[in-house]
Structure formats: structure tokens, C-alpha cells
Amino acid sequence: MSIYTYNSTVMDTKKPQIAEENNTPKATKFQRPKGVHDILPDDQEYFTFIKKVVRHRGRQSGFRRISTPIFEFTDVFSRAIGNDTDVVSKEMYTFQDRKGRSLTLKPEGTAGAVRAYIEHNMQTMPQPVELFYIEPHFRYDRPQKGRFRQFWQYGFEIIGESDPALDAQLIYLARNIMEDLGVADLFSLQINSIGCSMPECRPRYIEDLKNYYFGKERSLCEDCRYRVEKNPLRLLDCKIEDCRILASMAPKLKDYLCADCKEFHRQLLDFLKEMKIDYVENPSLVRGLDYYTKTVFEFWDKESGAQNAVGGGGRYDGLVELMGGAPTPAVGFAAGIERIVANMKQEGIKVPKKDDLHVFVAQLGYEAKKKCLTLITKLREAGIKTVGALGKDSMKSQLNHANRFQVPFTIILGITEVRDGTAIIRDMKKGIQKIMPYSKVVEEMKKMIGEDSLDTYSPGEVVY
Ligand code: HAM
Secondary structure, three states: OOOOOOOHHHHHHOOOEEOOOOOOEEOOOOOOOOOOOOOOHHHHHHHHHHHHHHHHHHHHOOOEEOOOOOEEEHHHHHHHHOOOOHHHHHOOOEEEOOOOOEEEEOOOOHHHHHHHHHHOOHHHOOOOEEEEEEEEEEOOOOOEOOEOOEEEEEEEEEEOOOOHHHHHHHHHHHHHHHHHOOOHHHEEEEEEEOOOOOOOOHHHHHHHHHHHHOOOHHHOOHHHHHHHHHOHHHHHHOOOHHHHHHHHOOOOHHHOOOHHHHHHHHHHHHHHHHOOOOOEEOOOOOOOOOOOEEEEEEEEEOOOEHHHOOEEEEEOOOHHHHOOOOOOOEEEEEEEHHHHHHHHHHOOOOOOOOOOOOEEEEEOOHHHHHHHHHHHHHHHHOOOOEEEOOOOOOHHHHHHHHHHHOOOEEEEEOHHHHHHOEEEEEEOOOOEEEEEEHHHHHHHHHHHHOHHHOOOOOOOOOOO
16 A cells, blocks of 8 residues: 655656655655646636726626636637637647547637527527626646746627728727726727728738749748748737847738728727727737638737736627538637736735635533534624634643634633633634624624625625
8 A cells, every 4th residue: 555745855856756665655745746726715806806807897898707618629719719829739738539520629719609690590699699707717838927838818809890990899898897906097098990901902912912922932931931821910029139120111001991891890999089089009919819700809918018018908709600500790709817916916906805704713621612503603694703722632732722813802611611601702803802692703703893884795696
């Protein structure tokens, strides 16, 4: 029989070690894989707060929540996002199931939402269908600041109608959430139109763009050399210096937009002005996913630029049809939650600390412990966040424990209190205490904590 024990040296070698004396294998001290992270309790408070804001603003605007599976058939993503994008060609977590089917962990939320829209006949519902999600996503990206292999996004999709007013409303919503979170001023809204697939619009531009790059390939980075043939629009947002110089002199997409795309974009900018949303027109802005048409936008960090975009989106009028549905216009947006949390922290923005405890219950003796069991339950039901020391520690070490929990109050029950039918309430900050009848403790605690601070959330009632 093998007995696993922890050994700190194991962490250094990352290999299970065998104890020399008794041949007992010592357990590996596991670490998380590169590029993923634990969301520890302190960060959960940020995540919870952000999710609440997203749900609240989403509901206000008529969005309903959807969760699509963590994995889909690989084709869902390669078809939607495009085989020649970095996401599909380099960053997907793809695996075969036991029957040899190719599955992929979702690298983004739009493809799954569109697949669900088609699969569940949502085109028969009142249009547009407005969906939002708050989900983890997976990309085999190079881990660095703000770039993870598992990351959370909240996203919004408006499927079934085409009007620049919808794009403007979506951008307003995206910005509104950032305002609620206190980070809106850190980001500038970059906006562009990448036209449509009509032959006289983007295809004509791409033809001219390729011609412009013809013969200049040797000045391009390796990725861009590949892009000239496979994904020429992405040549415009390469971050490498030489590529950027060439891109700045390349033909401009806005000179090629068809009349319809031009008018659409003009109206969108007009609506943004009407809604007092600042924007930067950025003729080089293209997105890393192939499904976009017309509007594209990103929220860029005002200091570091495109590198750390906190969110982005755009219109994707061809995607539903590309995925097998009827021609259906759509527009959407997603933001990275880890990046938002990092910015909130950097700005010193605090979120409500819902986890803080109110009361610690300390006891001494078997009878006191029995009384404490019901007292703790009653306190919790009254909305008082309570922990109890129900072990066999001395009173002194229980009170030390209470200090470490940083609770404002401790309730103490010993042999004397049980005999007298009382309890001691100790104010931990002031260091004073009073004796109360046991039967009045819960009411007294509610008063001391204050009605507003009680945790009496109720999910609502079911209807039979
Ligand atoms: P995206 O620009 O690829 O768009 O991702 C949106 C946001 O997700 C980014 O701005 C960033 O904050 C976050 N993000 C992306 N990759 C990572 C990563 N490796 N680590 C941490 N955060 C990351 C989309 O995903 C589109 N589906 C948005 C959309 C919705 N377009 C239409 N509807």
C-alpha cells in the first residue's frame, strides 16, 4: 500500500519522489498549468461584483442569459472564426473524444451563441434576440500580463436586426458597464468599418491591398508574409515596426466602402455623438476573428494601446448564414473580466466585501456546544454571517481565532452561561462585553449589526 506525503523538495523537481527508507512514493506538489489561474476568494469578490453589474445592465436592456457548452464540435469555431485566424490556426484546445470526433474548448462566445440561435430556432422568436453570457474561454495564447489560457468574458449578442442604432446602443451598454465598474475613463473607444462582402466593397479593397504588398513581402515579419495570401486585413494591425510603417502607407479601407456601408457607418458615428460617447476613428482597426462586417470596435487602454484591449466586438451580418441559418444580421461585443479586475485593482477601486463575517461563536463544555449549535443556525437564518468554533480548543485560543477572522463581535457561552441561561456578547473592536439572556441574543445581535448589513438575500419564490 502506498502512502502519499507532501515534501517541499518535490516542488523543486516537479517529479514524484520515492522515500528511500520505506519505498513510499511521496506525492507531487501539483501546480496549476501555465497560463491558467485560481480565482481566490478576494478576487471572487471582484468577479461577483462584475457579474452582478453585467446581469443588471443586461436585463435592463432586454438581454437574456445563455450558456453554451464549454466545448463544441471543432467545425463550429473553424467555420465561424476562420481557419486562417490566429485563434483557429494556433490557439485552440482541440481534442478527440473516444469516438474520434474533434471537439474544441470554446475560444470565444459568439460562434456557440450563433450555433444555439440556429439550433433552437430562435429566428421564430421576436427579433432581434438579445443574449448575454458570462463564461470561461480557452486560448493557447502566449501567457503574459492580462493574457491567459483560460479567461472569463462577458459578452452580448443582438441577433436578427440590422441598424446602426443597435450598434450604438450596444456600444453604449459596453461603456455603461465599464462606467459602473469605475474603469471607463481608462479606455478609448476605437472604431472602424471594415465594409461588407459585396464585390465592390471589401473584396475590391483586399485585391488592392494584396497588390500594394506585392513585392514588399521581404520587409514583412513572418506572420505578415503568411497573411498577405491568407488574411490580408490582419496586415493592418501588426505590431512590428516595419510592418506598421508599410501598413500606414497602404490603401485605406474607408476609401473603398460601398454606399450602404458608408451610410451605415456615418449614422453610427452620428448616433454615438448623440449619446455623447467619445470615440477615435481608427482606419487600421481590424479584428482577429473573420466573421465581422461593417462596424468593428475595441476599447483600448489609453496608455498601452491595442496590446491590452479590454473588450471588442462588431457587426457580423454574414455569420448566421455561414453557420447554416437563414441570412440574419447581428452585432455583438465581449470584454475580458481578468483585464477589468486588474484595472479596477490598479485604480484602487474596491467592491462591496460580502464575505466579511459578523459574529464568531465561542463555547466551552459539552452543554455549551449543544446550545451553540442552535444559536449559530438561528443567527445565520436571521442574516447574521456567523462562524463557530465547535472544536475542543481552549477559550483563549478560540478568542485568538475570532481575532484572526476579524469579526466585529464574539458570542461566548461557557458552563456558567449555560447554567444561568445567558450569553456574553463581546465587541471585539472596543474590547467591552455584556451579558444577555440567551433567548434575546439573536435580536440583540440584529440591532448591533444593523438591519442594512444583514445578509437576508432571498432568491424569490417559486410559483406552483
Ligand atoms: P476578442 O477581442 O477576441 O473578441 O475578445 C474579447 C476580449 O476578451 C478581449 O478584448 C480581452 O479583454 C479578452 N481576451 C481575449 N483573449 C484573452 C486572453 N488570452 N486572456 C485574457 N483575456 C482575453 C471576441 O472574443 C468576440 N467573440 C467578441 C464579440 C462578441 N464579437 C461579436 N460578439
